[in-house]
Amino acid sequence: MATVERAIEIARFHHRDQKDKAGNDYIAHPLYVMERFALDDVVCRIVGVLHDVPEDTEMTVDDLRREGFSEEIIEALDAITIRPCETLDDYIQRVKKNAIATRVKIEDVRHNLIRSIEAARDASQDKEQREMYGRMAKRYIKTFKFLLEPFDERSSYGQEALDAERVCQTL
Numbered sequence: 001m002a003t004v005e006r007a008i009e010i011a012r013f014h015h016r017d018q019k020d021k022a023g024n025d026y027i028a029h030p031l032y033v034m035e036r037f038a039l040d041d042v043v044c045r046i047v048g049v050l051h052d053v054p055e056d057t058e059m060t061v062d063d064l065r066r067e068g069f070s071e072e073i074i075e076a077l078d079a080i081t082i083r084p085c086e087t088l089d090d091y092i093q094r095v096k097k098n099a100i101a102t103r104v105k106i107e108d109v110r111h112n113l114i115r116s117i118e119a120a121r122d123a124s125q126d127k128e129q130r131e132m133y134g135r136m137a138k139r140y141i142k143t144f145k146f147l148l149e150p151f152d153e154r155s156s157y158g159q160e161a162l163d164a165e166r167v168c169q170t171l
Contacts, residue, residue, distance in 0.1 A: 002067050004034075007049045031049060033111060047080065048104050050064065051077065053077075079094060113141060120134040141164050141168060148161065
């Protein structure tokens with residue numbers, strides 16, 4: 001059986017030359033998502049760190065299966081990997097059918113939302129970039145709430161979504 005350590009090695013290797021939109025090493029994002037899960041939540045930690053590997057690199061879900069990851073992990077990675085020409089609504093509905101993929105996607109979107117809001121508020125960015133990040137943040141809020149359906153504003157995630165909406169109104 002493959003381990004969290006092996007998943008991190010794979011993610012580091014396959015994201016090694018990738019940068020995020022701000023020019024930072026991309027690997028920081030999957031590592032952040034992984035760290036949102038408790039140390040004993042091995043399955044979510046593995047899916048968290050690998051969640052973008054099948055989507056953004058040449059490594060496929062079948063390659064990860066051959067690496068020895070469990071079917072539970074493979075099914076979650078397959079569910080969280082967007083398909084070509086798939087609409088966002090269809091994608092999210094498919095993700096929500098897998099509990100692990102849903103938990104990881106919530107943390108993925110949450111992190112992207114935080115980073116988009118930070119970039120939209122960054123005075124060193126030009127106006128066009130700030131507006132682009134503001135639009136991205138609003139899209140992430142919609143996705144975040146869709147993942148949380150039925151939406152409960154009293155939950156901690158619900159409060160985060162509402163707080164993010166308030167911030168976005170000022171962007």
